[in-house]
Amino acid sequence: MPRRSSIKSILGLALILLGVVGTVQIGLVGVTSALAQDSTVIRVAGSTTVLPIVSRAAERFQARNSSVKITVNAGGSGVGIHGAGTRRLDIGFASREITPQENNRYASLTTTVIGRDAVACVVSSEIFHSGVRSLSKQQIGDIYLGKITNWQQVGGPDRTIIVVDKETHRGTRHVFMQYLFGKSNARAPGARLVTGSNNEEQAKIAQSDSAIGMLSIAWINDDVVGIGIREGRQVIEPTLKNVRNGRFPIARNLNLLTAGKPKGRVKQFVDYLLSEEGQKIVESSGYIPIHSPHAVSKVAGSHSK
Amino acid sequence: MNLKQKFSEKGPAFWWTGFAALISSGTIFILFISLVIESIPVFKAQGISFLWGTDWFAGEAYGALPMIFGSLMVTGIAVVMVLPFALGSAILTSEFLSGRLRLMVKAAMELLAGVPGIIYGLMGIALLTVWVRDVFGLIDGNTLFTAGFLLAVMILPTVMTLSEDALRSVPGEFRDTALSLGLTRMEMVFKVVVPQALPGLAGAVFLGVGRAMGETIAVMLVIGGIDRIPQPWFNLFAAGQSIPSKIGREAAEALGFDVQWSALIALGLVLFVMVMTLTSAGNILLRKAR
Numbered sequence: 001m002p003r004r005s006s007i008k009s010i011l012g013l014a015l016i017l018l019g020v021v022g023t024v025q026i027g028l029v030g031v032t033s034a035l036a037q038d039s040t041v042i043r044v045a046g047s048t049t050v051l052p053i054v055s056r057a058a059e060r061f062q063a064r065n066s067s068v069k070i071t072v073n074a075g076g077s078g079v080g081i082h083g084a085g086t087r088r089l090d091i092g093f094a095s096r097e098i099t100p101q102e103n104n105r106y107a108s109l110t111t112t113v114i115g116r117d118a119v120a121c122v123v124s125s126e127i128f129h130s131g132v133r134s135l136s137k138q139q140i141g142d143i144y145l146g147k148i149t150n151w152q153q154v155g156g157p158d159r160t161i162i163v164v165d166k167e168t169h170r171g172t173r174h175v176f177m178q179y180l181f182g183k184s185n186a187r188a189p190g191a192r193l194v195t196g197s198n199n200e201e202q203a204k205i206a207q208s209d210s211a212i213g214m215l216s217i218a219w220i221n222d223d224v225v226g227i228g229i230r231e232g233r234q235v236i237e238p239t240l241k242n243v244r245n246g247r248f249p250i251a252r253n254l255n256l257l258t259a260g261k262p263k264g265r266v267k268q269f270v271d272y273l274l275s276e277e278g279q280k281i282v283e284s285s286g287y288i289p290i291h292s293p294h295a296v297s298k299v300a301g302s303h304s305k
Numbered sequence: 306m307n308l309k310q311k312f313s314e315k316g317p318a319f320w321w322t323g324f325a326a327l328i329s330s331g332t333i334f335i336l337f338i339s340l341v342i343e344s345i346p347v348f349k350a351q352g353i354s355f356l357w358g359t360d361w362f363a364g365e366a367y368g369a370l371p372m373i374f375g376s377l378m379v380t381g382i383a384v385v386m387v388l389p390f391a392l393g394s395a396i397l398t399s400e401f402l403s404g405r406l407r408l409m410v411k412a413a414m415e416l417l418a419g420v421p422g423i424i425y426g427l428m429g430i431a432l433l434t435v436w437v438r439d440v441f442g443l444i445d446g447n448t449l450f451t452a453g454f455l456l457a458v459m460i461l462p463t464v465m466t467l468s469e470d471a472l473r474s475v476p477g478e479f480r481d482t483a484l485s486l487g488l489t490r491m492e493m494v495f496k497v498v499v500p501q502a503l504p505g506l507a508g509a510v511f512l513g514v515g516r517a518m519g520e521t522i523a524v525m526l527v528i529g530g531i532d533r534i535p536q537p538w539f540n541l542f543a544a545g546q547s548i549p550s551k552i553g554r555e556a557a558e559a560l561g562f563d564v565q566w567s568a569l570i571a572l573g574l575v576l577f578v579m580v581m582t583l584t585s586a587g588n589i590l591l592r593k594a595r
Contacts, residue, residue, distance in 0.1 A: 078558040194530035
């Protein structure tokens with residue numbers, strides 16, 4: 001008898017469990033199907049230069065459109081272009097132009113410019129304070145080629161230069177190499193380190209006391225200082241003003257990429273970035289809005305439509 | 306009763322578990338075959354020289370040697386650094402500590418083994434690179450040595466606990482006999498117990514090495530990321546690149562495309578073969594020890 005009752009209670013327990021699982025399951029199915037009906041997920045990723053703009057914009061856009069979920073990821077310009085091209089992303093963002101090869105591969109990519117930026121040559125603050133305030137294009141080029149290896153050779157302290165390069169698909173690298181060597185995928189045999197995102201590059205240069213690198217001007221700070229570019233007797237400082245008036249030579253567009261023309265929710269988000277409010281985000285992130293009174297005249301590596 | 310009988314029947318249980326086992330063990334073959342298939346394009350484009358080419362530049366050339374070298378180098382550094390500490394603490398816990406203390410040390414080691422790689426990576430990028438630079442008077446702390454150091458810490462628990470198991474598995478009579486013959490404790494440990502446990506100790510190290518070779522994120526953050534064999538090659542304080550770190554940096558960009566993708570898969574294949582060899586050698590040695 002006692003045995004029997006225990007079996008009964010076990011059976012009862014199992015039934016209860018089944019019931020619970022069943023309701024939870026039904027509930028979940030209900031919830032997920034409801035989610036699928038009412039909300040759109042927009043997947044965006046790409047350049048870490050454009051990332052601050054997009055993630056802020058996504059936050060505000062979602063606050064206003066509760067039915068839209070935007071997932072924002074980093075990865076780099078190459079990842080943004082590639083992702084949009086293969087439709088793994090609804091929007092890719094890039095801080096460089098599409099290369100001819102990428103254009104051949106993904107003919108359907110449509111570019112929307114949402115802002116402008118410039119790439120500065122940056123150095124560790126110690127180097128800046130020891131007197132290296134500007135370098136010529138020739139000097140920077142020679143440093144990246146490994147012909148100049150000591151700061152002494154360009155008026156700095158007797159210290160080996162830590163040349164920081166970036167992963168080859170990165171937008172910043174494309175633009176910087178285009179300026180230095182006229183080729184966006186030029187090699188840099190003088191490099192000592194290779195970094196990926198803006199954060200990583202910024203951190204590695206800040207940690208060092210003798211590094212040189214390339215960085216979006218919005219990412220310059222007290223530890224990672226942008227130096228002037230010397231052209232003849234002139235020194236052009238990496239300031240927003242100089243980018244706006246077209247004097248600073250390493251400017252670029254910040255691009256959104258979609259497979260074909262943006263449609264539906266995606267278009268709404270793109271339009272939001274181009275709206276007055278969106279452009280304010282561009283500006284407060286340290287970049288130049290597209291409708292700024294002074295157009296940027298030179299854009300490095302530009303060969304798109 | 307009925308229920309009980311059904312479960313004791315061999316038939317369904319056999320099929321069900323057989324199916325599970327087939328899926329689990331089949332995974333490794335599917336993985337290997339797809340790695341081989343996906344890496345064909347790069348071998349078509351570059352020939353077998355992919356393996357010893359020293360130049361890697363996406364879109365132009367794919368040579369794996371700097372990455373293979375980097376992987377071997379950081380793993381070698383890790384093993385050399387971990388051995389004295391892992392073996393030392395294994396000997397202490399197995400031979401000199403009482404039950405309770407021993408469990409405490411082992412528990413600590415197991416906790417250490419559970420720390421995610423990214424945590425070591427963060428420690429590495431924030432502290433270790435700076436220490437290495439300052440202690441060794443380098444111009445920069447992102448080096449093969451730093452990566453090896455970090456890996457040594459990461460594999461310490463694996464190597465230590467497995468070594469300890471190997472030492473414990475040496476029967477007590479050996480120790481008693483050695484002591485009764487008048488050997489000191491020191492002699493007993495190093496002349497009797499350690500030689501007896503040697504296959505197991507070697508197995509522990511091999512498994513640790515296998516883990517070190519596959520570690521991605523922590524290495525990626527401190528190794529320097531440059532696809533170059535240092536000059537001279539034994540310069541530990543130069544930046545380099547390991548296979549997982551290379552794949553980690555380039556995969557998202559190359560995903561599913563062209564020779565670059567195939568080259569990354571081929572790198573993965575090389576790593577796969579290296580780690581499989583080490584792991585199976587380690588497992589064989591460990592089995593022998595038991």
